[in-house]
Amino acid sequence: MTQIYMDHAATTPLRPEVLETMLPYFSEEFGNASSVYGWGRRARQALDRSRDTVAEILGAQAEEIVFTGSGSEAINLALKGAAKAQQKKGRHIVTTAIEHHAAYDSVFWLKKNGYEVTVLPVDSEGRINPEAVRSALRPDTILVSVMHANNEVGTIQPISAIGALVQEHGALFHTDAVQTAGILKLNVDELNVDLLSLAAHKFYGPKGVGALYVRKGVRLEPLVHGGFQERGRRAGTENIAGIVGLASALDLAAAERELESRRLARLRDRLFAGLQEIPFTRINGSRVHRLPNNVSVCFEFIEGESLLLNLDLRGIAASSGSACTSGSLEPSHVLLALGLSHEIAHGSLRLTLGRETTESDVDYVLGEIPEIVHRLREMSPLYQA
Amino acid sequence: MTQIYMDHAATTPLRPEVLETMLPYFSEEFGNASSVYGWGRRARQALDRSRDTVAEILGAQAEEIVFTGSGSEAINLALKGAAKAQQKKGRHIVTTAIEHHAAYDSVFWLKKNGYEVTVLPVDSEGRINPEAVRSALRPDTILVSVMHANNEVGTIQPISAIGALVQEHGALFHTDAVQTAGILKLNVDELNVDLLSLAAHKFYGPKGVGALYVRKGVRLEPLVHGGFQERGRRAGTENIAGIVGLASALDLAAAERELESRRLARLRDRLFAGLQEIPFTRINGSRVHRLPNNVSVCFEFIEGESLLLNLDLRGIAASSGSACTSGSLEPSHVLLALGLSHEIAHGSLRLTLGRETTESDVDYVLGEIPEIVHRLREMSPLYQA
Amino acid sequence: MYSEKVMDHFRNPRNVGELSQADGIGEVGNARCGDIMKLWIKVENGVISDLRFKTFGCGAAIATSSMITEIAKGKTLDEAENITDNLIAEALDGLPPLKMHCSNLAADALKAAIADYRLKQSSAS
Amino acid sequence: MYSEKVMDHFRNPRNVGELSQADGIGEVGNARCGDIMKLWIKVENGVISDLRFKTFGCGAAIATSSMITEIAKGKTLDEAENITDNLIAEALDGLPPLKMHCSNLAADALKAAIADYRLKQSSAS
Ligand SMILES: Cc1ncc(COP(=O)(O)O)c(C=O)c1O
Numbered sequence A, B: 001m002t003q004i005y006m007d008h009a010a011t012t013p014l015r016p017e018v019l020e021t022m023l024p025y026f027s028e029e030f031g032n033a034s035s036v037y038g039w040g041r042r043a044r045q046a047l048d049r050s051r052d053t054v055a056e057i058l059g060a061q062a063e064e065i066v067f068t069g070s071g072s073e074a075i076n077l078a079l080k081g082a083a084k085a086q087q088k089k090g091r092h093i094v095t096t097a098i099e100h101h102a103a104y105d106s107v108f109w110l111k112k113n114g115y116e117v118t119v120l121p122v123d124s125e126g127r128i129n130p131e132a133v134r135s136a137l138r139p140d141t142i143l144v145s146v147m148h149a150n151n152e153v154g155t156i157q158p159i160s161a162i163g164a165l166v167q168e169h170g171a172l173f174h175t176d177a178v179q180t181a182g183i184l185k186l187n188v189d190e191l192n193v194d195l196l197s198l199a200a201h202k203f204y205g206p207k208g209v210g211a212l213y214v215r216k217g218v219r220l221e222p223l224v225h226g227g228f229q230e231r232g233r234r235a236g237t238e239n240i241a242g243i244v245g246l247a248s249a250l251d252l253a254a255a256e257r258e259l260e261s262r263r264l265a266r267l268r269d270r271l272f273a274g275l276q277e278i279p280f281t282r283i284n285g286s287r288v289h290r291l292p293n294n295v296s297v298c299f300e301f302i303e304g305e306s307l308l309l310n311l312d313l314r315g316i317a318a319s320s321g322s323a324c325t326s327g328s329l330e331p332s333h334v335l336l337a338l339g340l341s342h343e344i345a346h347g348s349l350r351l352t353l354g355r356e357t358t359e360s361d362v363d364y365v366l367g368e369i370p371e372i373v374h375r376l377r378e379m380s381p382l383y384q385a
Numbered sequence C, D: 001m002y003s004e005k006v007m008d009h010f011r012n013p014r015n016v017g018e019l020s021q022a023d024g025i026g027e028v029g030n031a032r033c034g035d036i037m038k039l040w041i042k043v044e045n046g047v048i049s050d051l052r053f054k055t056f057g058c059g060a061a062i063a064t065s066s067m068i069t070e071i072a073k074g075k076t077l078d079e080a081e082n083i084t085d086n087l088i089a090e091a092l093d094g095l096p097p098l099k100m101h102c103s104n105l106a107a108d109a110l111k112a113a114i115a116d117y118r119l120k121q122s123s124a125s
């Protein structure tokens, strides 16, 4: 049966050539990078090389890169770590209503622990106005966190402009680049960020490894205490194979980025054009400031999970901000923050394209969806044909 | 050249048959376990199966297992997570002077954050007396953490006895089983533990993945906030390949444990016998309550790092509690806690045996060490022949 | 995630639609929470002779809707009122824990339709 | 971790041992911190004509000890006193940052040996 994966924002397959770079570090060069003998030194070299690669792609210094066990851990370390280390300077944090849970819940943990939090609303396309950030800054603001691009609706934020004014104010600026690493150019100086998080499995690297950029001089309280790995910022024996995989995947993505982005944007626009022909369909997010691989729509009168199951039955893997996919009653906080009603937010569909996606995949999907939507609407008590 | 790896307490090579079980989950079955479609469901199945395997080996329920990104993270989650969740009941924690830094530093972070800590001394073999634990318990004691076996000197603690009295007192009991998982039998009910940490790379599984057993009903504040993975106890897209590797490595180790332990203990004793013939050599730790694969000694008048470098030049990979291997001035806190002087502690050597270690490896090592020790002593201003 | 039985009912839901001359109609849930079920019943001699449903909801919601129409058909009103959420879930070879509330919804919709029927009967008499 | 040069001096340290008729002896470091260096010098006409060392310490400590005996040989006392830790580290093609203090130790031991020699000279005269 046709099997089309259109959920690259959720995770991506490991590239075989990336796996090749990892394989030597499982059973042969398996040393602990802290050891003085040959196996240890070779592990350390692989670690150093990987750090150099990541640093270079981000326009950073090697010692500014901290490897972590996931994107979520990188974000938690950035937010809790910086807030804790800065608490003598102030306790006010600014963030947005559409952050990923890893950032949102870290900030709310801080709130529970004595910090004050300002959550900025977004416009109907999911954009933050830099001026809104400026107005939210206070003398005791120590940290601002705004995601680079949203994982559900694909909206890209004006990070560079926000970063400039946050840094001018003297606060630290973090961006969650989990959705943009490997897709958009990431240069920490151009973006004006002090902290930037990413996760390898979103750009065809392995799961279980992420990275945090920490601008020189920015102090962090560690999340995982213990050994002196990662210059004392993240204890634990380094996952060399995973880190090598992260670096080589990022390297490949950086090299192919421009061409691949243009290709994806064309496919994305073809998908949008086709989906818009279905009545009662809304596009979520911005058409202009948008990830090249993200398509997000809401079909009125139907519910997302049943849509996904029907797509799955026809070999299409996709995702939804439907409450029922997460087992909660509330649909995606992102779609609600964009001003959608609960009812409509339940009927969202996200298709995210990737390296293997072809035009014929897009056409296949466009051939199946209208029928499924029609069938579910026929079954819906909300729909009057 | 001969290459003999005798540092299995630092890390172990991934078993090729474990890598085989992981390979499908990199590029083919790469799905996100939270997704509803086929790729996601198959990832979820692999995750569930792995959790069942680990639970069964520990004598636990599947929902009591939390996968993490390292042993250190498991320990940090256990200690900080349990202390935070219990803080209304009390703020007193008991631990020992020979814990691994991951535990030690977590507890000291808690101390900095308003908890009281009692650090129990050990005897000259590195053992904790359960009665000492009993005397340390207070009405406001919420948590006790004692490692199962020490990573430097191999001493095994009377965990079951300590656990019984801690649980009777109504406090939570954590054991760091990073050095014992795969080597000793681990049954959470027999051990009387509420929390138990382990790391895959210590038993021929992959780096970058650990696990924490959390007894049903024990509440933890998460360390990594975000998505609802691991029942809300550890956010972040699950590292399926790593988790599958952890489970299959633990499964293999459990099956081979008894035979392999006996084999290792014989090799260990042969090593000890040979090393004891070198004058001015002390054995560290207990001869009775000892990991079957751990050999730890101190050679007087010489320093550990130069010993390791010489061993490395002859193809032997080993480790030391020497300060100079870690770049600090203080030698291992474990050796000092056993009552060794700084001077002697600097001259420690740890040889830890593993699956590939043969009798002829042991004999090769025994052939090389006396000469190296002699040479370094000849060079030492402390030594008067 | 879902059993074969659930997927069978999801793929080929039985008795979808409306009954133009229904004797009772029940509607439960709300769009805010992501599931609404509407159930039409026909009653003959105290026995449910026919049912139809329309559901806005997840896979489990659609499957339980379909299943309850099969279970209730031919049952007396009293029997039908005693159909529990567990019974529906069992008939579907189980539901994921997070989806158990969906079987609730179906049982409630049936109760609401029977109540509506009874109300109409009593106001007619 | 260590340069080839460091490993060469570690593997084949030059001038290990004692000078039975030394003109000056310097000892620095302490066993508590894991490194002790003891240095014997012979002085002829204000020039260091021979040196020997014994060191308890890490690879870097041994290599810097060996290196300083080579650098100092043939130097006048004033020249020898000006040998800096950086110079020793450079002569070894660098040391890891955490090991820089070891080159300090070697320079200090030489200074101590020269001071000892000067003290003996002044008390002899
Ligand atoms: C006893 C003990 N606990 C904890 C750890 C930490 O494990 P990891 O470095 O894999 O996080 C280690 C190993 O380094 C250990 O030996």
Ligand SMILES: Cc1ncc(COP(=O)(O)O)c(C=O)c1O
Residues within 6 Å of the ligand: A009, A070, A071, A072, A073, A075, A100, A102, A147, A149, A150, A151, A176, A178, A179, A199, A201, B235, B236, B237
């Ligand atoms: C924007 C964003 N941030 C953070 C994360 C968390 O990454 P991970 O699940 O790999 O920890 C994700 C993906 O799940 C994401 O899309």
